[in-house]
């Protein structure tokens with residue numbers, strides 16, 4: 001991807017009176033309850049001239065307050081694999097591990113060992 005293309009795909013939008021720039025690779029919220037983290041892979045417009053993200057209308061997405069901060073500082077975690085979501089707990093060794101499906105949202109892979117461990121400790 002060359003620089004010219006990156007600039008073209010960067011987009012400034014007005015949201016809640018704040019100008020936020022969304023670019024490829026950013027995480028925004030979408031899905032049925034607008035609570036599922038979705039990576040921006042494509043920004044374009046449809047034939048009506050509406051902004052689309054990943055070929056879906058922009059209005060179906062929500063922009064987290066601080067896009068830059070991303071999931072690492074969120075106190076509320078949404079599993080990228082299933083619909084499960086939870087609040088981050090300080091004492092949890094793997095705060096981004098989904099206790100429903102075993103998906104580690106930090107390492108972006110399943111960690112059944114850690115899930116078994118957690119189940120052992122919390123049973």
Ligand SMILES: [Zn+2]
Nearest residue numbers: 079082098101
């Ligand atoms: Zn999950």
